[in-house]
Amino acid sequence: MSDVQGSARPEVIVRREGALGHVTLNRPAAYNALTLEMVEAIDAALDAWEPDPQVAVLLVDGAGDKAFCAGGDIRALYEGARSGRHELLTAFFRAEYRLNARIARYPKPIVTVMDGMTMGGGIGLGAHASHRLVTDRSVLAMPEVKIGFAPDVGGTYLLARAPGNLGLHLALTGGRLDAADALLCGLADVAVPRGRLHDLRIALARCRDGDDAGAHLRALAVAVPPGPLAAARPWIDRCYAGGTVEDILLALEAAPEPDARAAAAEIAGNAPTSLKVTLQALRDAGRLSLEACLEMEFRVSCSITRRPDFVEGVRAAVVDKDRDPRWRPARLADVDRRDVLRHFETEEGPGLGLVEGS
Template sequence: MSDIDIRIENKTGRITLNRPKALNALTYDMCLAIDRALIDWAGNSGVKQVLIDAEGGKAFCAGGDIAELYRTGTEGDYAYGRQFWRDEYRMNARIANYPKPVISFLQGFTMGGGVGVGCHGSTRIVGETSQIAMPECGIGLVPDVGGSQLLAQMNGLRPGLGTWVGLTGHRLQSSDAILGFGAVFQPEVTWDALKTQMIADSAVQLVELDAPHAPISEHLDEMAKHFNQVTPAAMLDSLENDDSDLAQAAAKALRRASPLAVACHHEILRRLDFDCTIEDALKLEYRFTWRAMEHGDFLEGIRAQIIDKDRNPKWKHSSLDDVTDDEIEDMLAPLGEDDLTFDA
């Protein structure tokens, strides 16, 4: 059985992620297949829209399949990861700029690479089980796949809000997912019928429904205030003076994340604004990910969280205060001829 099912039904291009036992984690081959389909359908007058969904109830896509990235990286082969990210990011930009409607159904976990596939289209549908997050700082990476654009837009709505979600990997649910990722709530029991309607008639209009109230909604202002600080260290200080469960959970996440990744993601968000394009975001993200294996904490983060599962990474820096401005600049400096382009 294929990891991805790509076909045309009526006038709808359909992409179904089909690795439910792996939480539909995105492989390199799946990225390439999605991109090829999008290129083919863009000029096909028989395709009026694209619908992206996934098998299984636990996840739309819980992230990228990083086992091969770890294997190649620990062998000193950084080219594989760099090419993976380059092609994946181009696919993410293609979804965001697609000339036809792109509709995604985001059940369960939508994280990391899943955000890149599911959260840049024109219509993003969430349900009762949806949990959207960018947890990359916890494994020594930065929120990527264009996620920093979405987080910068959150900051534009409420300064500090996107920074909180990006630095801590906080999971947004129901009404919070709508706030952060421009989603539309539809009860999951209606999804099969809704897909059938959309495939039969590409002009179907969604009736917007109120999402279940998320318990953290009333705390968004105070969390944004904690993260609207000049440095991550100042954010941590602010959180440690707040004894609420949400603040303490955020402080714990900051302390456990890679200091270098946290510092660089904070700088990426500082350079972006509400009106940034996905290309602006992806170019900055790629400068970090291009260097992440060789000069960052990414391989150690995967080892600790995924391979050995000891949850005890040995980061290059012992605290947020230890990361220097020069180190941040080095990780985000232009790559010259290796900088990300979108001409392929």
């Protein structure tokens, strides 16, 4: 076992184990939430291993028994937004989204182990890889609308491609997925029991090429029974067919299914502006490449974190934890259509450079 020179940091453990390049997010007390320095450390490991003929496959996992990655370090982003240091948020989003794109296009297989809590930025790290693994303890979500934000890290691309209207349901409610539903929605490829993860690491260290990685995963994979979303497809596809958030809410509230009415209540508590921005983003994402979606999300993220709802949402959910955000505006009817569209305009100078002209 040897470290990649210069890349081992306390919050990201980077080492090579045989043919395996192994990255472990190492902030278990913070649910492995991502900082800019962690993003840069992961990117440096990818730099080192891409030309290295001794590395056949990469593995990304999280330390501890609670989370793969609960997202970006939301407290740090909150403090930056609250103090008006928006350049800190811009720098983080730029580095994070570029890493998401790189993971998706990396020339060597990357196996991500989304064991435990995997939300927001954790989806960006885990769900764009070539081999995406969930376990019996996986809990996935894109809960951004709950804190006055909007789906990012390529989440619009992924959710827009989930079967039927499942992605829109998840985006507007911020609902959680177990392993079965993650597989159904296309956020993961294979389920492996948590007790077999050590066996997987040993097998991957002996890989000769990318084909070996897939074979080892298939050998350890288990079938999982259908999750809750499989049975909910009929009412989800029906109720989320509306053209506006208001239409969707009306359909959910009028539905005979109790879970539909529960979804309506969940949506009604989320930030009105975030809901309308999210609906627009997912409508657009269905016709865009991953790179174009990330460029769009970059514009939205830089804009929406300058709005009062983001600071208020994080305050209510994470800082004070009173669960009583005061959104501005407080009603969907008061969200101006022109204001929604302004979130998609370029205001932060150069984009990510992932597509020509950005």
